[in-house]
Amino acid sequence: MTKLGQWLCGLALLGSAWAALALAPPGLRLPAPYRQALLPLPVYLLVAFGCYSLATVGYRLATFNDCEEAAAELQEHIRAARADLSRRGLRF
Amino acid sequence: MAAGGADKFSVLLPTYNERENLPLVVWLLARAFRESGNNFEIIIIDDGSPDGTQEIAEQLEKIYGSDKIVMREIISVLFSSGTAYIHGMKYASGNFIVIMDADLSHHVSLYFIYVLKQKEGNFDIVSGTRYKGNGGVYGWDLKRKLISRGANFITQVLLRPGASDLTGSFRLYRKEVLQKLMEKCVSKGYVFQMEMIVRARQLGYTIGEVPISFVDRVYGESKLGGNEIVSFLKGLLTLFATT
Numbered sequence: 001m002t003k004l005g006q007w008l009c010g011l012a013l014l015g016s017a018w019a020a021l022a023l024a025p026p027g028l029r030l031p032a033p034y035r036q037a038l039l040p041l042p043v044y045l046l047v048a049f050g051c052y053s054l055a056t057v058g059y060r061l062a063t064f065n066d067c068e069e070a071a072a073e074l075q076e077h078i079r080a081a082r083a084d085l086s087r088r089g090l091r092f
Numbered sequence: 093m094a095a096g097g098a099d100k101f102s103v104l105l106p107t108y109n110e111r112e113n114l115p116l117v118v119w120l121l122a123r124a125f126r127e128s129g130n131n132f133e134i135i136i137i138d139d140g141s142p143d144g145t146q147e148i149a150e151q152l153e154k155i156y157g158s159d160k161i162v163m164r165e166i167i168s169v170l171f172s173s174g175t176a177y178i179h180g181m182k183y184a185s186g187n188f189i190v191i192m193d194a195d196l197s198h199h200v201s202l203y204f205i206y207v208l209k210q211k212e213g214n215f216d217i218v219s220g221t222r223y224k225g226n227g228g229v230y231g232w233d234l235k236r237k238l239i240s241r242g243a244n245f246i247t248q249v250l251l252r253p254g255a256s257d258l259t260g261s262f263r264l265y266r267k268e269v270l271q272k273l274m275e276k277c278v279s280k281g282y283v284f285q286m287e288m289i290v291r292a293r294q295l296g297y298t299i300g301e302v303p304i305s306f307v308d309r310v311y312g313e314s315k316l317g318g319n320e321i322v323s324f325l326k327g328l329l330t331l332f333a334t335t
Contacts, residue, residue, distance in 0.1 A: 003251055004333040053245065060241045065228025070199055070305035078196070081119040088155050090115055090148070 100131040102186035105194045106176030109143045113196045118152050120200035128204045135162045137176040174284045189265045198262040199305050206264040209300045216297035218264040220304035221257035227303030250332045258286040283327030290335050
């Protein structure tokens, strides 16, 4: 199954469970307080996911390594390479 | 470092206008391989560069020997990494293939950590990651980093690929694995790199990761505009819907 397929299945499952419990067709009635709590659940989950996403990306952005030594090493390597290659007869 | 035994590494270098960087990359690779005792060859696949890249590749072939440097030219309007790899692999005689960029953004001397990682877990693929361990970047401003992390986050959520860096292009593959993946992958550009990892997971190949540093020396000319972002999202959604 494709990832899209997995998402659609998951959403269909959760969606029908939520609809059954929160929208409450007669014959499957939960007590009113439960239904009222379940009704806005999808929106809450979306907002929660949004917050999680922001926090995660923000954290990863803040901890993104800057490779100073790698850049400096590279400069050295370039110098050594050019010197050696000129010695060996490379015409740049 | 122990000698490489029977393993031979073929490095595929697609080039376009890399006359300045190519000799440096080749020199660094040659030195890294010699120091670690591994047998190697470098296959340069040039897309008809007008700046004399081929001429300098031929000079390198004379200096290092044509068993070590193989220069092949293709002139194709549809040149992309995928095309270059397909062409390059025809000439590869190693049992491991290393793919990397020829513009010195990848720390060449790190190749041996790929080899070590591969041996450690007998992985089919070893992928370099900028996002874990002490991997990272140099020369990126905040905006670039944000886009990178944001794009990677969306990719992780949608594709759950099991690898932390999908758009990286510094990787080590077993030759048969790369051949199999090339048959299956259809995307272009860096989405192609993403597709390789996703398909590899589907086919049950094992993927190891090593932290690498990406040194962006051409950032000033980097073309990360709205177009790039749109095409990235299109590619991502295509992979989401088809894999």
